[in-house]
Amino acid sequence: MKITVSRNGPYIVTGKVPLIVSEICDDEEGYCRDWLEVKRYPLKERYALCRCGHSKNKPFCDGTHTKIHFDGTETGDYKPYTEGVNIISGPVLTLTDNKHLCVHAEFCLRAGGIWKLVRQSDDPEARNTAIEEARNCPSGRLVILDNATEKAIEPELEKSIVVVEYPPRDEHGPLWVRGGIPIESADGKKYEIRNRVTLCRCGKSKNKPFCDGSHIER
Structure with a gap:
């Protein structure tokens, strides 16, 4: 291919x-x-x-x-994805964010936004929502890593x-x-x-x- x-x-x-x-x-509140x-x-x-x-x-x-x-x-x-990324660290998850790749699909805005959710990722609901938002990002601008394994939590596509x-x-x-x-x-x-x-x-x-x-x- x-x-x-x-x-x-x-x-x-x-x-x-x-x-x-x-x-x-969209969900019932109008978020992607x-x-x-x-x-x-x-x-x-x-x-x-x-x-x-x-x-x-x-x-x-x-x-x-x-x-x-x-x-x-x-x-x-x-350039590889890792060049130019911003890193947001949370208690359970880490987010790498390459803004250069953004296409404004806006999956990242629900429930206060993925950046806030990552910082609150010791809360199971916040953790799960952050992972879901990152996995739905079509451009791959947003990539979530598990702090325990240091591995990206990527969808199988x-x-x-x-x-x-x-x-x-x-x-x-x-x-x-x-x-x-x-x-x-x-x-x-x-x-x-x-x-x-x-x-x-x-x-x-x-x-x-x-x-x-x-x-x-x-």
Whole structure:
């Protein structure tokens, strides 16, 4: 399985990578709480996903990038996740937070926010909620570590690409790459392989090929 970023064009996906549409679901208070899978596309050996945001056949590419002269220059860096992280230490959990990767999915805001919950992680409810919030973060900005084992508490994710939708706010989010699928730049360089990565599909990100939350109109 592999994702290749084509120069000023789509993402070329090879190796029968499952393609799924999932929606972000709110709780009764309006906070992002969970994911709901709503569609699976037929499995294909190879397909191309829109990167410019203007395809009439989303999430697939229809060649519109050539007509609009899409500038897909990759400005994302190749630094490992651990460079530039903020570390928040709690009694039971530690949170590593790389703000550079944020896509504003907002799973981290419930129950006072993950930063507060980590500091209160000797309370079982706070601990469990913090872990849940971090595991739902699609970009992998937030990673929780167990202080006792010093190991990350990562979700076991199917190797797949998820088209993220958020109906309550009519937001069309990034492509959520799950399970450590390799991503290669148009120049042939390999980005760091991570369990959770989000790729831009609106064409507006200033951190291409990665999402920076620019799809959200604020």
